[in-house]
Amino acid sequence: MIRLLLRSLRRNVTESRTLFALTVVGVALGVASVVAIQTLNQGSMQAFDGSVRAISGQAELSVLGMTPAFPETLLTTVLGDQAVAAAWPLCRTEVAVQGFPGLLLDVVGLDLLAPVRLPVAGRPTTADQTGGPSAGGMDGVLAALTTPGWVAVTPALAQQQGWAVGDSLLVSSGSRTAVLVLGALVDFQSLEPLAPRTLAVMDIAQVQARLARPGLVHQIDIQLRAGARPEAVAARLQERLGPGVQVVTPEQRSQDAQGLLAAFRLNLTALSMISVFVGVFLVLTTVQASLARRRGEFGLLRCLGAGPGQVVGLILAETAVMGLLGVGVGIPLGYWVASLNLATVSATLTNIYVLAGLEKLTLPPRVLAMAVGVGLLGAAGGALGPALEMARRDVVVLLAPVNLHEQTGRAARRLGWAALGLATLACGWFFLGGSQATYGGFIFGGLMMLALPLIVPLVVSLAAGRARPRGLGPALSLRNLAVRLHTSSLAVAALAVTVSMLVGITLLVGSFRTTLISWLDVTIRADIYVTTESWARAGNEAFMGRDLLADLRAMPEVAAVEEQRRLQVRTWPEGRRVWLNGIRAAGIPGAELVGRLPLQSGRPEQAAAALQEGEILIGEPLSRKGGLAVGDTLRLAGPLGPVAFRVGGVVYDYTSEGGTGFVTMETLLRHFPDEQTNNAALFLKDGRQVTAVRDRLRQEYLGSPLIFRSNQDLRREVLAIFDQTFAVTRTLQWLALLIAVLGVALNLVVQSRERSGELALLRSLGARRQQVFRLFLGEGLAMGVLGLLLGLGGGVGLAALLILVINRAYFGWTIRPSLPAGDLLLQAGLVLAAAAVAALYPAARAGLSRPDQLTRDDI
């Protein structure tokens, strides 16, 4: 049997090179989609874990603030626990490096006397042999403690930026600047390969004094004595340290980040699965075509005593080889696609989720195993149906001439009913409670996407039946789709599913973008926005100096300055991360705060009064995820314990997926007594001066870490981040379209072989090569049109599901449906053009058919 398998394979490859190649490429693209997404998904978590392990790899417990920073005096309490062998505080902040646009260092302030092993490389910094804290022993530690601005960076970063030990770096945290001296190179990546390249280590006291705030730390890492149970110690410490902090294991931190990224990752995974789904159609097409051609061969095998199991085994084994080849091509391809998207995903992680960015990718064994599984199961899934069909058939039937398309034609109606049944079941389940299930929206969408291909044979046969040919034109092309319904339906189905995804996501993104633009129109009302280079990453800890704010306020062109403090806090007792925005409003008539926070529920005048009375306006995602409405109470973990806010209104909010609450600065300071400003917005006396004032500010503060954006600049930047967030989605869309278009090509190649008799007949009746070519091109276009029309229907349904169900459940945003007509028209044109291009080769091949190829079995 193995010898037979090898010979069959060899014959298949040599006789059907195009079919074989198209199938392998189809499987490869499906596998590539999964590998790309899973590599990025895993990478996003590994980047976080790598960052944690590089610094806290030896810690068994960590104390984290419920607000970003907490008093370092808590260290004494931690050390007082008998089970604690050692504990050391960390102060972390992100700083921008002046002169290196876009470069931010993840600075970790450490107690250099703590028992933390750091792999230090490089030469000492000064003539007195000062080196890294570990390499240089006590001398090194002394240098790190006493050299002003001593910092150690990774060798990789130093090499990339051309830095050497001894160099000075001007860095900024918020509007504050400091000079750091490169004291040593610390190879975190030897401890943890996925540690960020931008990690930098300083003495904690120096970080507090120069870049953060004295007396406050962000984390305390703990090593336990042998035999101590982490859970028990964590519970004890939690009780002693109070509600302002939480004591967690490294695993809990990882789970927290996973939860933060869950929706983002789930969406990408679902999209990548559509590519696999479409790839399965390709395999199905090839296997069916191959089996239809070789049915006599299988009939003979059965006559010679081969059992159904052997026939199925032979077919599946042949397909598995194609699957494996597809996996072999798909893994490097997927990795390459992931690499191309590294920067955009990294930007999304940092911009939207404020997590460590992705620097490099690895291919974990889990992803490799998934790729092999998807490739093999996808190929086997495509082959199983036709293989079982072949094994079930009577030997006599196998050996007789067959009109497979006639059987498929009869099956079309049955499949149509099955599609209707499945869609009804899915709707019934969803609307009678399934929508409440965790993955309800995805399951419903998946079932509807399964129903779509089932209805395709009926639609194709009805459309073909209604075509009234009057020549060798489009109508005959459409009619011809019914000739080999079993293959043309698969190609149309693959295209329909892909177009559904394309249209669904285009409608979602287009609607989201339009909604966002409308929201920006209302919310971005100041003339100039001032922030700092480190704000994008450091957020909480990037402050603007009071002097700066006073200077801005004193400018003759400035009517008023609005200040914003943005704080990441946690809900109580759930511990969900949310943002709290404290706003000191400028009090400009016509630009009142409530007017710029469009209300979803509640009345403007009441909301305005509520804000002044210390209540909170919450963003829609927080309202949905926390189940909160106007009048409810939102509890947040404050520095001294839970803080309760009455919800005075729910506002449309697209600033974060986790949710945001808005309070006045006075209310914020009452509960979180830490007066700082992260960003400022300037209202000018004369709105026509925006560009001039912005340019003057840029000139005046040249060399400072301040960023001045006009209203329009900010809008453009927000939209650029929005577009960047969907960059991976677009890659997936095009990958799936490529697979579907391959399906059209594959189907027409199959048809040009299976319909050689019909083509020979046309040629004998005097049809020119160009006529046959145009006929096939028309068939490609007909498949494109049908796939497009069905896909448009499916896409509108999918968009409704994404906008009204999945988006609301996972992200919590209201998106107002809109029709991005230009994008849709462009995509429709591209789909049709792609279908036509896919038809070129098969059409040219069909045009080469000769009239003397007509044989008795052909038609």
Place this chain on the structure above:
Amino acid sequence: MDTTVLELRRVTMEYGQGEAGPRRVLDGVDLSLSRGRSLALVGRSGSGKSTLLHLAAGILVPSKGTVHLAGQEISALSEARRTALRSTHLGLVFQFFHLLPHLTVGENVALPGWVAGRPHAGISQRAVQLLDRVGLADRAADRVGKLSGGEMQRVAICRALLLKPQLVLADEPTGSLDDATGRLIMDLLRDLVLGEGGSLLFVTHSRELAATADEIHTLHDGCLAGMPGGEGSP
């Protein structure tokens, strides 16, 4: 006036260039057919009958010699010109009908008109007329899968006659039919072709059917031997 529709002069056809050298299928064949006449070609399997038909249809080009159709030397024409000539001057009837199952009876008949790019209205009307003459007018909208073998061949004959070709070539047109149906079909074919002023060249294994032609030629090992026909001879 020259009434010759088809003329083969000293036609030799060889296939292959293998170690054994080319295989000669036809060897110096001379044959001519005048307008309004029928010619039967008989011979054993492999004697070269189908090759001769392919040469007459311009599907193949002879290794040596010339083929003239309607006064034009088609063996000297390009493939595209031969194809065009086939579309307008020839009708073809096959043993296995070769009707397209996804088209209706009427559409199958109209197919040569579509290929030739003729206006739909005229083609459609002509197809209905022809179907009426073979007794299938009421089946024009049916799929061909519903027809019997004899009915299918009648449709194929209508298709061959659609554009009023000067010559109809029929390759064993009754080979897939029982004797009685075969005889009926053959009579119909001859009557229709000759009735429209065309000529008929057909290949058959049956001496009885061959006898209905004006001329009978026998192919034996690629060489032709002719004799006057039976009931149709002048």
